[in-house]
Amino acid sequence: MEELRKLEQLHTTLTFMQSHNFVPSSTLDSNRFIANLILLLLQPCGELNLDMKFRLLSEYLPKISVSFLEEASQWIRFETDERDYQEVNDPSGKKDCLPLQINHEEVAMVGLEAMERANSTLEDFCRSYFMFHGVDIDSPLMIFKYFPVLAFTESYIYQLDGLNEKILSIPTEGDTSLAKEFEKMNYQCWAETFANMLEKDPFRPLLNVLELRGLLNDRIREEFRSGEEYWALERKLCRALTHKMEISIKDVMRAIHLKSFDYRVLNLLLYQLRGQEVNDLHMEFLSVSEFLVEISDDLFDYEDDVLENNFNILRMFVKIYGPAAAPAMLAKYITDAEERYDNLLKTLDPQLSSKYQRRCEEATKEGGKVSGHPLGTWSIPPVIVNEDLYRSNCLNTE
Template identity: 75%
Template structure:
């Protein structure tokens, strides 16, 4: 009866995944794996036992318990029982965060695995490292969702640092005042995966969210912003990709390739700008419009505030040109086979996304700017 109950739960989870378009396109086995992972993560018994287990003293743990929780961990994995972790510091992620993280994980695997000599079309390679990568990205997305609640049309309580507590989301703001990555750091340290570079990149994530709050609040409150803050934010924005990439080096027991990291950092910068400028015809779907309505960070929004609507496109084009030159120089330094493979991947991603602009596929297209954001939002509320 117990096995039958488990099969029934698995089938219900598969049906739910299908209804939310969460199924993997690869195989039935992949979908069963995802369904099993979801059941594990939402299991109340699992969460309760995990919470109790990580808070125990080292001398209360025996080797049998360590064997039960060890899942494809590196050889030098530390004893989690030696870490003093409060129940409040146990890292957990929700299904919604996992769903939001899914597209980023797919893009990461298809775009970054090649820099590790890994083939995306070999399921064993993907699923060997997927639990850690998925959990980490989902945790980041969960925090990002809380940050969005804070930045969404702030109306009161703005401080000099731009860190406001909107009346109904003060609890979300509190999360960022209490070392938000501490639970995730505990997990990575427990598994022997935490490095100083990973810690620094996660700190960059906190800095990005703080800058996003500061800049977006400044726009809403008609305050001045600096181009230094804007450029710092756009460079930090892809911190999650760098965290995943550094984790993959750790999981595979390899030294970090600094040339690859530098090249990908420039590529990430260009992709972030391209995403902010994305416009899709004939449906006239504009990211800039959505970002204005939701008060989200968008580099074109910021440049319009700093330079005005007439100068903003030209100033942004200058930054793009400088980054493209650096991109081309680093691209030439890569292994020719890797270089060609990555360029093909960029072409695939651009076609799949329906973009008509963006590096490295030709000319850039900067959409019409929104000169008066207050008027634009007011007009949108009428319909």
């Protein structure tokens, strides 16, 4: 997590440099060096303010020669893996000039932005899933009894998802060399760093928190593994589209089924929080409902997902089946899922079934969607045959 935070800061600094036409070199390494220098100057260091730091730099920089640096390299054991400061011990106890001596990869933390992004999902979860637990959505006491754990968990997931989105983001095309450098950074540095993070188990800090509270079980662990698998498939499939490579329908359908893993995590956590056994019939029904909702969302967000290079089932079907056949093939999957949904809906308690259908109607109206199930009508948007041309045209009209 800490390495990704540093890369995000570097990416933001490079963007700032570009906005001020401050691009000192055509090479990625040179620009990254200057960006890192700017970040170093911005780091807090005791009572030094920016003016004092600038004066120190102006005074001492002329005294630093190549020979001085070569001699310094003999005195200082320099690690080249860019894990700056992480293993430094300060015997004086003064850590003003160093980051806090905390292993951030071991501590579950969420930022305000992640909490804000998770808010709509949490609202939908409470309004759509609490009824399956007999929890009154109109009772603040009941909601806030479970909300802290649910909110923290969903925010943590959104935080990781946001980092994954940065890997998938397509840099703005243009004549500047920095735009090309962003592309290299997104598809090489970010991808490699995130892959390394996945190997270290990105959910481990969150799992530790849940385990300490006696909320973790094998089923919840499996859903978190599903989340890791979804992000890996999303990167694989979206990169394949970017590089005009073939993709498989097996990977696409696996990804769309995994995509709602966070809802299943929250649902299983709610069972744990309430000390209740999991209702497998409800889980199965909601899984089919989640599948249809994900397709509905993908159709609604299709154009945006093309622009941002996000996973979208229609994008994938266009690649696999071609623009002419893709809508019909997707409609077949929708029809099959609707039939299964209707069959499972009949097995629910009539009162719960009626309540859930009213909630679906509310969600459809609130979202302004014209596609959905079972209360709306499906509408597949016109497919985008040439995504590169579409992005270019959108860019030129901004």
